[in-house]
Amino acid sequence: MLQPSSYFDAMSNLISNQKVFSSFLKNVPTTSTCKYAGQIPQNLDLYVIGSDQLWNLNLTGGQLDGVFCGNFPHKTGSQIITYEVSSNRGSIQSCSDRLKRAAANFNQISIREQTLSDLFIKETGCSSRCDLDPTLVANPSIWEGFINKDFASRDYVVVYEVRRKDGFESAVSDRASAIAGKYGWEVITISSLIYNDRMISVEDFLSVFKYAKCVLTTSFHGTAMSLIFRRPFVSFALNDGADDRYVSLLASLGLQDCVKNIEEDVNDIPVVDFSKAEEKWSAMRRSAEEYLKSYL
Secondary structure, three states, rough: OOOOHHHHHHHHHHHHHHHHHHHHHOOOOOOOOOOOOOHHHOOOOOEEEEOOOOOOOHOOOOOOOOHHOOOOOOOOEEEEEEEEEEHHHHHHHHHHHHHHHHOOOOOOOOOOOOOHHHHHHHHOOOEEEEEEOOHOOHHHHHHHHOOOOOOOOOOEEEOOOOOOOOOOOOOHHHHHHHHHHHHHHHHEOOOOOOOOEEEHHHHHHHHHOOOOOOOOOOOHHHHHHHHHHHOEEHHHHHHHOOOHHHHHHHHHHHHHEEEEOOOOOOOOOOOOOOHHHHHHHHHHHHHHHHHHHHHO
């Protein structure tokens, strides 16, 4: 149970997050907000359900959301697909019967991680495909319009953590400090999406990665942003069952050397051959685009 101070901190963060993302969403055309299944427009030809962690019980109140399982009113003849839905091993295993029933609601299921797609097929007996995260399908140029120059003149290492391992809580920041100290750089930490005591804006978040000398992360999206902006990076594996998100991605791109166990030492800028990933990345991007276009 949250203590009163923790409750108010959590509420303050939620309000701050909402303001930041509401501001950014002005750039994105959307329908009106749907707060329950009955408010979803029923006159559409195609519904695409995705993406990040929609089948993760840790983030959906301990049970699968009916809408995310394709269970909502829609007109006869309309199609429902998922696009690179993500989850975790435990959720797929414990909800295999529910997911098997949910599969009947979809014309096709697309899961983001190959390991989880394989597990879904094994646990449910239903078909699935694996697709890239939309941030990696989009042309990188779409981000340029949101980049600011606030970080362009600074030399720094980015630390972006969303998880830590017991006994290694300071491991990533210690490694970042060692690299930064060697070159006289600073360390910018956005591990809780807080920067300068406030919720970091989407524009600042993108810009921090854009101009980083190096990125050290335990996050899928920290990995994705490093790839998009071609920044030298290391994605640390904590071996806690939640590494699939970026370990699978980097393996599919032939960049598995960018994954280091949290116990491994990293004391200099990693060398990343992004050209090694280009051909595979392009093929995966085309596959995702063709999949989506086939339903349009």
